[in-house]
Each structure stands twice: as structure tokens, then as C-alpha cells.
Amino acid sequence: MLRHIRHAEINRPQWDALIHQAPNGLIYALTWYLDSVSPGWEALVREEDGRYVAGLPLPVQRKFGLRYLRQPLFAQQLGLFSLAPPAAADWQQVARLLGRFRFITQYAFNTGNAELLGVGQPGLAGVPFTTYYLSLRPPYEQLLAGYKPNRRWRLNQARRRGLRVEPTTDIDLMVQIFAENTAPKIYGVIGEAYEYRILRALYARAHQEGLATMWQVRGASGEVLAMGLLFRFRQHLTYIFNCSTRAGKEAGAISVLLDEVLRAHAGQDLLFDFEAPEVPNVAHFYSSFGPAPAPYLAIAANRLPWPVRQLKAARTALYRRLRPRPAAGENNQG
Structure with a gap:
């Protein structure tokens, strides 16, 4: 069973061993990498016979007393890393544990979590993104x-x-x-x-x-x-x-x-x-x-109280009004 553990509880050697051995292991999920892009990160882990066999990094942020998730800079994909293919019960646990966060600006799973695409999994609906x-x-x-x-x-x-x-x-x-x-x-x-x-x-x-x-x-x-x-x-x-x-x-x-x-x-x-x-x-x-x-899946959630949602909506609208628009072709790299 997956369980949520805080940063100080993470067995770092066990975690890195998992990322090195998991078929979908990515550099973004190594402990030193997460320390740089999301200090204090937490995790969902499953242990068997004294070792981690599955783990999902939680880039936890804190603001105004609120704990929420935000995809870190320079870490395009996170999600579940597992030695064995995840079962439907694993995704049910992920959905339940992520549901404890009332606000998720964005959380991106990895391309190896392909079962989340298409019909998806209950509680983990999101938007497909694409890399190449x-x-x-x-x-x-x-x-x-x-x-x-x-x-x-x-x-x-x-x-x-x-x-x-x-x-x-x-x-x-x-x-x-x-x-x-x-x-x-x-x-x-x-x-x-x-x-x-x-x-x-x-x-x-x-x-x-x-x-x-x-x-x-x-x-x-x-x-x-x-x-x-x-x-x-x-x-x-x-x-x-x-x-x-x-x-x-x-x-x-x-x-x-x-x-x-x-x-x-x-x-x-x-x-x-x-x-x-x-x-x-x-x-x-x-x-x-x-x-x-x-393709890979990115999810978001906003279960904040109504007044807080209204305040964030107003700030987002102001950001979009102030954000300069790039000139035509500006992002073309040649």
C-alpha cells in the first residue's frame, strides 16, 4: 500500500535505488535533483521486504499556511515510478492521497504512466501534454x-x-x-x-x-x-x-x-x-x-474555499492582462 511520508522520513538511498531500477526512472526524480527544484519535497511510497518498490514525488509548496502541489521548474515529468506495472488499486491510492491536497496548480505524470491517458483512471482526470x-x-x-x-x-x-x-x-x-x-x-x-x-x-x-x-x-x-x-x-x-x-x-x-x-x-x-x-x-x-x-498527463485541482478561489481568479486575470504577448515567430528557434 502506498503511504504519504514527509521529507525527513524519506530513505534517500532506497529512493534513489528505486529511480535507478524502475523501467521509467527519470533524472528529475533523483533525490539531489528534487532537493534543488523542490526543497522539502515529500513522497508517496510503497515498501516490500525493506525496500521501496514504488514512489511518487510530491513537490509540496507552502503559502499562507496552505500546503499545495506545484510542478517544479526544470522537472517536466514526475508521477509514479514503480518496479512493476502499477495496478488499478495503485492508481486508486494515488488519486485518494493526492485528493488530500486542496490545491494543485499542476502535477505532471511521466510518459511511462501511459495508463492515465485515454480513458484514464478515476480521480485522475487531466490534460494530455506532449514531449518528443x-x-x-x-x-x-x-x-x-x-x-x-x-x-x-x-x-x-x-x-x-x-x-x-x-x-x-x-x-x-x-x-x-x-x-x-x-x-x-x-x-x-x-x-x-x-x-x-x-x-x-x-x-x-x-x-x-x-x-x-x-x-x-x-x-x-x-x-x-x-x-x-x-x-x-x-x-x-x-x-x-x-x-x-x-x-x-x-x-x-x-x-x-x-x-x-x-x-x-x-x-x-x-x-x-x-x-x-x-x-x-x-x-x-x-x-x-x-x-x-x-504524451503524458498533467492534472490540476482547486478545492479551496469560495472566497480564496475568487481571489486567485482575480490575480490570474490580472496576470493575463499584464503578461506581454510574444511577437509573431518569436518562439521559432530556426
Whole structure:
């Protein structure tokens, strides 16, 4: 039976062993990763013979005395990780235990929790989101043949500009490029006190564990035009973060970067996760590399008292009015 345990009760070695062994284990669910993106996280766990055999991370937040769930930044998918396929009774327990939270801004299950899609499970209705997965087992020539014709044409145009891709470890430059070129277009970015601090911490630990690689694209004159950060965990290679200058977007630098990453890992037993956001232009760009759509379920709940719901609705309406709208094509990465 699954039970809810607080942060201090979590057996960290047992938890990490579960994530390493579960067929759907993801880097997002390792203890050190959750510590960075959701300090004080809690969990639902099931134990058998003194070890964890199933677990679901709970990114608990607290505000005005309210405990609620919010999907963490830099952790696209959480959900249930289990050594054996979950039974209907497991999902009933998940629904009951999650139902104790009166407010869930969003909680995303993982692509391995496919039984939640379609007809779904009682008490766990939500909205399907989509990322894109590309198997890197085929040789590069086969991967390239899977690109859409327009993507191959754009790559050829970009290569004529003399762009070159190389590894790097300069997380400070990545943050700087993002802060100068992308952050001003996103409402609510805090910066070094939040997003950049978490990104730096994740990179530092992942690099220490040998799970991080970073690439950069230089122009013909040597300037860095774009950068990409990837985390590798088991057979999963996740495109976790990227940035580009205006000149980089005009030159198609991200296209060249992604193509080089796929070339470098072609023929390996890896699944490349584009970690696509729910942004049509970006999703269209990623899909041009020939991946398969990978759906997962995200749920939300608001069982707050009526006055509190009204207050939050008013704040949301104000946010939407103040939030700047991106210009046409702004999210197109080339």
C-alpha cells in the first residue's frame, strides 16, 4: 500500500535505488535533483521486504499556511515510478492521497504512466501534454533522413555560415545569453534569486555526477551564438535548457547544435527527449527532427474555499492582462 511520508522520513538511498531500477526512472526524480527544484519535497511510497518498490514525488509548496502541489521548474515529468506495472488499486491510492491536497496548480505524470491517458483512471482526470522522443539507435544517416525536408534545407543554409559546434562548461555564459536575449520576453522571470540559481545548482551536481554535457555554437568570427545543456540518465538524454542570441536565431544556430548532438550520439542505445514545451512554434521546430510524440498527463485541482478561489481568479486575470504577448515567430528557434 502506498503511504504519504514527509521529507525527513524519506530513505534517500532506497529512493534513489528505486529511480535507478524502475523501467521509467527519470533524472528529475533523483533525490539531489528534487532537493534543488523542490526543497522539502515529500513522497508517496510503497515498501516490500525493506525496500521501496514504488514512489511518487510530491513537490509540496507552502503559502499562507496552505500546503499545495506545484510542478517544479526544470522537472517536466514526475508521477509514479514503480518496479512493476502499477495496478488499478495503485492508481486508486494515488488519486485518494493526492485528493488530500486542496490545491494543485499542476502535477505532471511521466510518459511511462501511459495508463492515465485515454480513458484514464478515476480521480485522475487531466490534460494530455506532449514531449518528443527520438531513438538514437539508428546511424546518423538514418536520423538525418528522418528530418523534414525543410529542416535539412535550413541546416544546409546554416552550415554555409561557417558555424561550428564545440563542448563547453561555461554555465555563466549560458545564463548571461538567456538573461539578455530571452528572459526579457518572459513575464515573471526572477533571475539569480530563483531560476538561474536552480539551473546552476542542477548543472553543478549533474556535472559532478558525470551526467551533464553542454554545447555551444560559434559563428565565423568566433562569437558564441547559442548554447544547449543536456542531462544523461540511464538511456535517457534530455535537452534540458538552451539559449540563443538574436544573431544565433537568424543564423539557425540551435538547428546546427541539435543536429551535431544527434550526430555525436547516433548509434547509441539512447532516447533523446526534446522536452518540448506547450508552445506551438517550439513544438513544430522540434518535430522537424523526426521524433515521435510522447504524451503524458498533467492534472490540476482547486478545492479551496469560495472566497480564496475568487481571489486567485482575480490575480490570474490580472496576470493575463499584464503578461506581454510574444511577437509573431518569436518562439521559432530556426
